[in-house]
Amino acid sequence: MSNVSNAEKLEQAYASVSDTYRGLTEDLYGACRQMRETTPVYEGDYIAKFLGVPTNAGLQAGTRPTYAVFKYQDVMNVLKDAKRFTSSFILEGMGKVWDGLMILGMDGEAHRHVRALLQPAFMPDNVNKWRPKIDRVVREDFVLPMLPKKKADLMDMGLHFPVRVMYALVGFPENDADEYNQYAAWALSMLAANQLDKAKAEEGRKIAAQSVKSLYDALMVQVKQRRAEGAKGDDLISRLINAEYEGHKLDDHEVATFARSLLPAAGETTTRTFSAAMTFLLTVPGLVERVRSDRTLVPKLIDEAVRFEPSSTFKVRETAEDVEIGGVTIPKGSFVQCMVASANRDPSVFENPDVFDIDRRQKPSFGFGFGPHMCIGQFVAKLELLCAINALLDLCPNLRLDPEQPSPRIEGAHLRGAKSVHVIWD
Ligand code: HEM
Secondary structure: OOOOOHHHHHHHHHHHHHHHHHOOOOOHHHHHHHHHHHOOEEEOOHHHHHHOOOOOOHHHOOOOOEEEEOOHHHHHHHHHOOOOEEOOHHHHHHHHHHOOOOHHHOOHHHHHHHHHHHHHHHOHHHHHOOHHHHHHHHHHHHHHHHHHHOEEEHHHHHHHHHHHHHHHHHOOOOOOOOHHHHHHHHHHHOOOOOOOOHHHHHHHHHHHHHHHHHHHHHHHHHHHHHHHOOOOOOOHHHHHHHOEEOOEEOOHHHHHHHHHHHHHHHOHHHHHHHHHHHHHHHHOOOHHHHHHHOHHHHHHHHHHHHHHOOOEOOEEEEEOOOEEEOOEEEOOOOEEEEOHHHHOOOOOOOOOOOOOOOOOOOOOOOOOOOHHHOOOOHHHHHHHHHHHHHHHHHHOOOOEEOOOOOOOOEEOOOEOEEOOOEEEOO
16 A cells, blocks of 8 residues: 555656656747747757657657747648648557547547537536636635645645646545545546657556546546436536537547546646746736736736746647648648747737737737647636636735745746745735
């Protein structure tokens, strides 16, 4: 029997993912700027060579001709055209391990159909019904308990609340307060197979396979129970059981595998974005005072954080035919690395792109992706972040950085975020 607590397991899993995706982080945005100006369409595996991190091409990296694009318009053109730039390679290597409804790696009609089935559960009207639940979890389980200490590392809360919220929304019974940490640790371990180092990849694949199975079993119990009860609740599993598109409904296996895929998609992405939003809120001069007294600015803070520091710095696609980008011919069957971190700071679209400015005119950026695979959970993520930021501003008077601790620093070549955000309040 291991005596490592579930919370520690989650912390270890998160640290291990951060290590895998940290890479060579020095001046990521400077490197992107230089490429955008000199070589906006790069022939070669930019990510492996210059960032030193695995990609979502995962196990197939190195098996195809590879290119990277750096300009806003090129990244947008690739991400919006899922016919010529496909995603199914994501499942090629991991397919057997994942087995089931992995929407991220689906293409064409199959993707469109599944997306249409799932989308309604995630649209703002439906998502907003979850607000009281999200507010309760964030306030009662996280912010209120830490108040007496008058100081905290906000990432203690930031690591845990997104998975705790998803666990509540999925509809797990809430009588075991720590169990969600075990599920969250499994969810993160599902990413462990994606390693540059071959020996580590082998070990990671074993861990991933076990985690995938354990999570599936836990979810399946819930799915069967919900279905037996008539799926009348407002939880995500019930919503998915009731979803229907063109006469099709999801079976238990599909509901369980889709819900399983949500736990890693929803957890650490939101953790990292929370770390960025809090870092800017507390370090940009005058910003916390403005936002505290005008809460309509919270969504702008979140949008600008997602532009300025996307939690994932690139997305990869495969060409389904020969294509031409910026005068470079890219043969069919190549990987195209879309450098989101570069596109989000392209000065031809964003004025003073390296300045964090919540007042800038809103334009699409790519932190939630773009086109047919754009994040289906973005309204959930934004609502969670809104609830968390508002709770902190409401309940922690004069919230500010702790002058006795190092300032937060956002790092990581692929998955970015601040490890800690030390704060105090009155
Ligand atoms: C701040 C938090 C989040 C960020 C930054 C984020 C980012 C992204 C991005 C960039 C993609 C596109 C991937 C691609 O094009 O290959 C994506 C897809 C997806 N996200 Fe999120 N996400 C977040 C939170 C969530 C949450 C809370 C959920 C679920 C409730 C979720 C579920 C999904 C799913 C299912 C997809 C696949 C959609 C598809 O392939 O059609 N995400 N996300």
